[in-house]
Amino acid sequence: GAVVSQHPSWVICKSGTSVKIECRSLDFQATTMFWYRQFPKQSLMLMATSNEGSKATYEQGVEKDKFLINHASLTLSTLTVTSAHPEDSSFYICSATRQGANTGELFFGEGSRLTVL
Amino acid sequence: GQQVMQIPQYQHVQEGEDFTTYCNSSTTLSNIQWYKQRPGGHPVFLIQLVKSGEVKKQKRLTFQFGEAKKNSSLHITATQTTDVGTYFCAVVGRGNTGKLIFGQGTTLQVKP
Numbered sequence: 001g002a003v004v005s006q007h008p009s010w011v012i013c014k015s016g017t018s019v020k021i022e023c024r025s026l027d028f029q030a031t032t033m034f035w036y037r038q039f040p041k042q043s044l045m046l047m048a049t050s051n052e053g054s055k056a057t058y059e060q061g062v063e064k065d066k067f068l069i070n071h072a073s074l075t076l077s078t079l080t081v082t083s084a085h086p087e088d089s090s091f092y093i094c095s096a097t098r099q100g101a102n103t104g105e106l107f108f109g110e111g112s113r114l115t116v117l
Numbered sequence: 118g119q120q121v122m123q124i125p126q127y128q129h130v131q132e133g134e135d136f137t138t139y140c141n142s143s144t145t146l147s148n149i150q151w152y153k154q155r156p157g158g159h160p161v162f163l164i165q166l167v168k169s170g171e172v173k174k175q176k177r178l179t180f181q182f183g184e185a186k187k188n189s190s191l192h193i194t195a196t197q198t199t200d201v202g203t204y205f206c207a208v209v210g211r212g213n214t215g216k217l218i219f220g221q222g223t224t225l226q227v228k229p
Contacts, residue, residue, distance in 0.1 A: 034216055043205065044160065044219045057214070093159055097215045104215050105150065106207075108159040 003027050004096055006109030013084055014117055020080045021112045023094030029074035030096035034106065035067075038091040050077040050094075084116040121149075121208050123220030131228050136193040138223035140206035147209055149189045150217065151180060155202040163191075163204075196227045 003026040013019050023033055031052045036044040048069055049057040056069035068080040081088055091113050095106040123140045130136055140149065148167045152160040164173055166182035166189060173180045177200075179192040193200055203224045207217040 032215060036219075041224075043221045046210070046216055046218065049214050049216050095160075104148070104209065104217070105162040105165065106152075106160075106217055108161070111159045 004030075004094065004107045004109040006094055006112055008112055009110055010113050010115075012115045012117065015085055016083055018080055018082045019084055019114060020078055021092055021094075021114075023077045023079070023096075023109050025075045025096050025107075028096075028098045030077075031074060031099065033071060033077040033094055033096045035069060035077075035079050036093045036095065038093060038111075040091075044093065047079075047092075052077075081114065084114070086116045089114055089116045121146075121206055121218065121220045123206055123223060125223055126221060127224050127226070129226045129228065130196050132198060133195050136196050136200070136225055137190055138204050138206075138225075139188065139190045140220050141188045142208065143187070145186050146189075147186075149182060150207045151189075151191055152205045152207060152219075153202050154205065154222075158202075160205060193225075196225070198227050198229050201225060201227050 005024045005026050007022045011019055033050040035047045037047050038044050046059050047062045050069045050071040052071045052074050058064045066082055071077040091111050093108055093111040095108045121140050121142045150165045151163040154160045164180050169186050170184045171182040177194045181190045203222045205222045206220040210216040210218045
């Protein structure tokens with residue numbers, strides 16, 4: 001199956017700092033990637049849709065100035081959590097759909113666990 | 118927005134017992150997908166159902182899509198400890214972006 005790689009897997013940062021998470025599609029091109037957030041024992045909540053070469057589309061309630069998304073190439077999308085606070089601690093997962101696939105299957109990255117102290 | 122309700126939230130079974138999780142929507146779905154997330158891992162695609170009344174099997178897993186395309190179920194026969202994890206259904210969100218909206222998930226614990 002298609003491979004989506006996410007980096008870093010774990011990150012601990014101080015409150016007020018910014019953290020960048022990278023999501024790469026390794027063996028296919030992804031014009032669209034999706035960023036999800038998952039709190040412990042909860043479901044995946046869609047944060048935004050990342051579109052290559054254009055602005056991301058954010059879900060209701062997600063602050064676009066706080067969660068900066070850049071999709072500069074067909075294989076890379078980045079999520080920057082700016083001025084992180086402890087309540088931003090969560091599991092952030094990116095995903096992508098393979099173009100031309102028979103199904104709308106999402107391929108997920110390994111996830112990035114963010115802890116803000 | 119598009120929502121899907123999934124029950125139960127948790128299920129503890131003895132190894133060998135069966136397990137079922139259900140997803141329900143108030144609106145007709147174009148399709149529904151199922152994912153499995155192992156503890157500490159990321160979601161992995163299991164299957165997509167598209168047709169009304171569709172039933173698909175993957176070894177001990179049986180997936181069903183309701184006749185009205187408003188509900189779906191995942192049934193595991195004779196659970197094993199390797200079945201442990203959280204099972205999510207997911208439906209396509211509004212708009213033509215391909216984004217998926219996930220159900221609340223059912224966490225399965227299997228006692229050996």
